[in-house]
Amino acid sequence: KKLGTLVVVVLKARHLKDSHRFYKQDPYASIRLGESVKQTKVDQRGGQHPVWDEEFRIPVLEAVPGLDLRTLKVSAFSKESRADELIGEGLLDISDTLKRGEFDDWVKLELNGAFRGEVFLEMTYYSADPPLARRPSKFSPRDRLWRPPATPPK
DSSP, rough: OEEEEEEEEEEEESSOOOHHHHHHHHHHHHETTTTEEEEEOOOOOTTTOEEEEEEEEEEOOOTTTTTOOEEEEEEEEEEESSSSSEEEEEEEEOOOHHHSSEEEEEEEETTTTTEEEEEEEEEEEEHHHHHHOOOOSSSOOOHHTOOOOOOOOO
């Protein structure tokens, strides 16, 4: 049974681990809740500080024994010509978000126990009935899509 909708804005990332030496990586993010998987577009040459600002609507279902429907998995990948490279992933318990209705914060990404960067999520939970609307960001309009200036190659 559908309880409501979780609106997730995958805004941006910071300090992503970049294994490229001569060019910037092309990162994208993926989120998974239960069987629902959503993916951002690739931020071409986004490097360590990509900006996506993509909104996804994920159905929130009643808890089912043996299936974790309250943990959101956040992953960041680097788009590669052969196989995409996992940068890092993090888990977020959304139980509190379902009670409070909101979550705006950085989610830490790790790979094999090592810090690999952070992804900023803006989440709003809507119970099954009211209309859906995107709420204002906690970042100022000037800072919302800001990323550090590109440093020229040496």
